Amino acid sequence: MSQTSALMGFVHRRRRGAELFLLVIALAVGIGAYAAVGVGVEGEVPTDILGYGGWLAALIIGAHIVVRLVAPYADPVLLPVVAALNGLGLAVIRRLDLAAGNGPDEGFARQQLTWMTLGVLLFVATLLIVRDHRVLQRFTYTFGLGAIVLLLLPMLPGIGKEINGARIWIHLGPFSFQPGEVAKVLLVLAFAGYLVRHRDALALAGRRLLFVDLPRGRDLGPILVMWLISLAILVRQSDLGSSLLFFGLFLVMLYVATERPGWLLVGGTLFAAGATLAYYVVPRVALRVDLWLHPFDYYGGEGVRDSGRQIVESMFGLGWGGLLGRGFGNGQPWRISYAESDFIIAAIGEELGLTALMAVILCYGLIVERGLRTALICRDAFGKLVATGLAIVFALQVFVVIGGVTHLIPLTGLTTPFLSKGGSSLVANWVIVALLLRISDFARRPIPVLDPAEEPDVDAEVTQVVKLG
Template sequence: MSQAAATGITNPLLGFVHRRRRGAELFLLILALIVGIGAYAAAGIGVQGEVPTDIVAYGGWLAALVLAAHIVVRLVAPYADPVLLPIVAALNGLGLAVIHRLDLASNTTFARQQLTWMTLGVVLFMGTLLVLRDHRVLTRFTYTSGLAAIVLLLLPQVPGIGKEINGARIWIGLGPFSLQPGEVAKVLLVVAFAGYFVLHRDALALAGRRVLFIDLPRGRDFGPILAMWGISLGILVLQSDLGSSLLFFGLFLIMLYVSTERPGWLVVGAIMFVIGAVLAAIVVPRVGQRVDLWLDPFAYFGEGTNDTGRQIVLSQFGMAWGGLLGRGFGEGSPWLVSYANSDFIMASIGEELGLTGVMAVLVLYGLIVERALRVALIARDGFGKLLATGLGGIFALQVFVVVGGVTRLIPLTGLTTPFLSYGGSSLVANWVIIALLLRVSDLARRPLPDLSEDDDAVDDQSTQVIRL
């Protein structure tokens, strides 16, 4: 007789236990390694006509990193989502292969450096899971996280530490290394936003005036969104960083809407975004230039111009040349586009792997966002729901902004493509984000405690567990 029959429970939705699915995760990780190592070998064959001589060492190190991450998940987060880690491993492996292909064309070693950053990212991934056993502990650091994020965002403005690269002052120098503190700040901001909205969502959800069938928020509740709008504009003006400004304000707006379920906040946020965008285009020369390049890049390309449109025009030519199936590794010329291994890595993929390769990558990103939202739906606490939503929102916004800029859907910004682009700060921060998602997922999927054998327990059918 089943437990449900023994206890008299007839509604299977009262409780259930997710299977651990670690075997499925291991199988998917093997497929992800085949993608990463196979792409690395294909890049060598396409450019040099032979398999890279370091394929065994490279493949072994990549496999060791991925399997170590899997073992830690199996030990300390056995009920975590089984799909997230394989997707990330596939994206990171593909990114390393594309960067290696560009290295072969330009005689650089960015892929080796990226593998080092990946190693650090995986170590911090495992450390996060080992140290943080319950994501709800982070609620204690709501305001501390917010303050730390603001300090990190201001660090590039400190003389002697901050560095300006390609017109954007978003870097700090630590000896021979350059880091983007904004990549860490985005994780801290999600923690701060989640904790704040859990405490204040009831007040923020109260409706004010009704305009055109939409309940706008009360005027007294505009403080948080005005503050975030001001911070985003400050980042834009001081650092000339359009991408981070869009990311932070968009992230805040998403989490505000999810916590309050008030469409009025989206209306207010959209109006504020339009006002901020117009002001930025007028006040900040770099933003105005990006808008001009977006509208007509060919007017800034070629002889007789300042040639600032070369990057976007050549990337468009390359993706058009790639067509549906791509030229194949070694058959295109993606290195002609400046920063092809970072800002424009999607253009490199589009040229040599075609629209099919680009769509496959976008599907993988879509799956990350879908799994994050699934975690948010099943999370048992409000903080966990908002944390998972915010972390998934980071990937959704970042991929939209980057791919939209490369394809000229929107003006170009300076954000990196998660797990694909060359860049240590972004890669390490994104691995930590995945660890946080797995921690929330593990607690959400764990079985509820069975109190049926406790003589003092309250007779509540909702505490019974039906194993599926």
């Protein structure tokens, strides 16, 4: 009785005050970086600092209020980390706008702030509409079909458009959109729903090879389908990043659901075979690998012979930035093509140094850690897999992007979450954060404890049933 009373008297900490305190620090990072850009480049604080800071603060504090009202037990770290990354990204994009001679109302920074506004609005809508993440399991196959349709849209004539050799965009009038960013969210939900329903069959072991239990042959269908889809995206759209992201996402979620390392062996073998085949069949893949191995052979020439300029200038910038960076306004990040999108990490490393770059990587590590922590404490299998999948999306995307920019792996073409310019990516990532907060709210919410006086007498009910029977 005393233990029960103690449990009933325990109040789970919501930590919304801690979240608000961290949000203030995140806003200081974003607004302070914006002011530092103005001082470093123009020698004075930007004239629109009050309007910009007020807009950014209204978005972030508004998101916090909604979380406080509809998801009071949600993780208190996710939103501040995301706000800090988004604010820093806006400041770096503004610095590149100034280098291009764009005014306050011109360039990419204003567009990115508009996309951030839309992302926060969808973040709020997701929290308000999805009150219980388990409801999403009912739409497993709908989400899967929707993801396939979105992935095929760029291949349609009229709306699909090829940019820099990759056909991953659709254009509707003056607006352009990358449907693969939405497809990755739908695929996580579809994968999670499928694996929850079929994980018992997928977990059955087949033959044993080198101390590893391989899956049965008839259970290889799903992973073979995903392998073929990833190869189709790679070949038809020349989208290396999405191919790696989708296949790796499914493989990790499959391993988490079944706890069978044999799936990792089979999946890794298929990926190696597919990558090798693509190297000899797809010229773009062969060029990316050759650029990775011999970047200086493709620097300073004309046409294809200068296609390594982007990665070489990135290496120069990172080396020149050193440990503490050149400071805003003292570097030359505009020498890197697409520095505001694909190579924003190189711009940060050049002007803010390795220290800031490691801080950014640590922030992404926190997002992944909080997502996996949510998966660990979640009480339902579907929520566990969704949280794991969303965390893995961030982990894989950040790895392939930063790995490519720092010359660790070949370039893939993905954007850096919350930092890079790109409306579809930013909006989709804000929705991902909303789903993680919804699942963490469910996982951290205390289980209600019944009063012993109100609990039914099970023994008496069983005795009565026996007598009646």
